Amino acid sequence: MTVRTRFAPSPTGFLHIGGARTALYNWLYARRHGGTFLLRVEDTDADRSTAESIRIILDGLQWLGLDWDEGPGVGGDHGPYFQSERNEIYDRYLARLEASGHVYEDEGAIRFRVPDKCITVSDAVCGEVSINLREQGARRYDKEAKEWVEANPDFVIKRPQGGYIFHFVNVVDDIEMAITHVLRGEDHLSNTPKHLALFEALGVNPPLFAHIPLNLNPSGTKMSKRDQGALIHEYQDNGFLPEAVNNYMALLGWSAKDDQEIFSLEELQSRFDLTGVNSSNSKFDYDKCRWVNGEHLKKLPAATLLAEAAPFLTRAGIDPNDPRVPAALELTRDRAQLLSEIPAVIETIFATDVTYDEASVAKVREKAELPRILAALTDGLADAGDWSVEGIKAAIHEAAGHAELKMGALMLPCRVAVTGRTSGADLVPVLVLLGKDEVVRRLRDFGAMSADA
RNA sequence: GACCCGUUCGUCUAAGGGUUAGGACACCGCCCUUUCACGGCGGUAAUACGGGUUCGAAUCCCGUACGGGUCGCCA
Numbered sequence: 424m425t426v427r428t429r430f431a432p433s434p435t436g437f438l439h440i441g442g443a444r445t446a447l448y449n450w451l452y453a454r455r456h457g458g459t460f461l462l463r464v465e466d467t468d469a470d471r472s473t474a475e476s477i478r479i480i481l482d483g484l485q486w487l488g489l490d491w492d493e494g495p496g497v498g499g500d501h502g503p504y505f506q507s508e509r510n511e512i513y514d515r516y517l518a519r520l521e522a523s524g525h526v527y528e529d530e531g532a533i534r535f536r537v538p539d540k541c542i543t544v545s546d547a548v549c550g551e552v553s554i555n556l557r558e559q560g561a562r563r564y565d566k567e568a569k570e571w572v573e574a575n576p577d578f579v580i581k582r583p584q585g586g587y588i589f590h591f592v593n594v595v596d597d598i599e600m601a602i603t604h605v606l607r608g609e610d611h612l613s614n615t616p617k618h619l620a621l622f623e624a625l626g627v628n629p630p631l632f633a634h635i636p637l638n639l640n641p642s643g644t645k646m647s648k649r650d651q652g653a654l655i656h657e658y659q660d661n662g663f664l665p666e667a668v669n670n671y672m673a674l675l676g677w678s679a680k681d682d683q684e685i686f687s688l689e690e691l692q693s694r695f696d697l698t699g700v701n702s703s704n705s706k707f708d709y710d711k712c713r714w715v716n717g718e719h720l721k722k723l724p725a726a727t728l729l730a731e732a733a734p735f736l737t738r739a740g741i742d743p744n745d746p747r748v749p750a751a752l753e754l755t756r757d758r759a760q761l762l763s764e765i766p767a768v769i770e771t772i773f774a775t776d777v778t779y780d781e782a783s784v785a786k787v788r789e790k791a792e793l794p795r796i797l798a799a800l801t802d803g804l805a806d807a808g809d810w811s812v813e814g815i816k817a818a819i820h821e822a823a824g825h826a827e828l829k830m831g832a833l834m835l836p837c838r839v840a841v842t843g844r845t846s847g848a849d850l851v852p853v854l855v856l857l858g859k860d861e862v863v864r865r866l867r868d869f870g871a872m873s874a875d876a
Numbered sequence: 877g878a879c880c881c882g883u884u885c886g887u888c889u890a891a892g893g894g895u896u897a898g899g900a901c902a903c904c905g906c907c908c909u910u911u912c913a914c915g916g917c918g919g920u921a922a923u924a925c926g927g928g929u930u931c932g933a934a935u936c937c938c939g940u941a942c943g944g945g946u947c948g949c950c951a
Contacts, residue, residue, distance in 0.1 A: 433950085466951095530949090550881095683899095704883095835912090
């Protein structure tokens, strides 16, 4: 039997990390087993679904690289893939339930007759879970009034106005689309007996269910769209790599059972397994997510790094086509965890004016011998014969000798004079990229500025 | 509130009856680097609690506490 999994988002206007992770697990499972991953849009609630809100979700999946084999834009033999276009199919299934006496009308709505028996979900992650829907549904807790009210355990599957309800369309579509494995959030575990009852009434064997634990925010409550890291499009804006986001999402709720933390998508594909999915909720850790991104950044091929960083460079006023950019980018690999942090590391190379950081300047001015250091540096570098890493090092070394100081004593003043701050990219390569004239000019300017002050 | 699921360092997790309870992020220290980082080494830090079962429990069972979820003519 070929594995068929699906991601079935409802268009809410954003792709939430919880949804994205569900999509990832389904995608990985299908890819791992040579199966089919399909995308179905659950837009039965017409108020919320707009072309725009659907587009955002599709864009998010595309950015992550979670391509679907059937669904919007690619078609397939089990379409249409929008629930809003599948009414004729739902009508047909409803007719079957009517014929077998499983439904009845109640004030215009159609209710499904819930069986009075214990229904057991055999879940690949949670084990066996049993519920009697008739007993469970006989009363309902009114949260506002904080009291119990009588309830009809037979749940509605079609509104008086004609629209079908989630539980019903979800089951019908999983049948029609021949879904074999349903991996979804644990918030659906309590709904699953309803779905099993529908499968049984329709005489169809249910798919295998695997309810995955939820991702919580750092305070331990459900991630809302306001929580840091909740929205996929923000990862893109903030300078994350899609592969790193997939890596981190995979780690939230799944383990390869060894000590590996950094995975390429291909590795994830070959390693992902339901037995590695754990059963308790996890809290989102933005710092670790950043670290994972940094690790991926270090491994990126030069050309890819340039392509990924380009929009961020442009935004910071650096021309990605500048011939010095590839070399400059190499200086950022150990210093930036996000693409968005890259410009700050190297912008001084491309700037026409140095921006001096007050604290950094103050630190250097504490030194009594600063004028002597700057003079030695300026003269030494101006006379440097070979403007290369080795040549510059030799020149600085020589300058230190003339000033009767150690080379280390010159490096920080040089850094502040040339770049404006005490921290940044490896200094000597920066000097190389800057060019001798510019470096000497900056040293002179800083020297003059310090003499005035 | 009823029902369901869960509980190992602050966080993500490993250990499926016998380990000095392992790794990673974060944090702290040392080393390396004549700059800034990376890196290396080391440290602080966990089996929620109480009962069983067993020669032996993080691991199996029961209870309690805590957390999450579901209880719609939302998905």
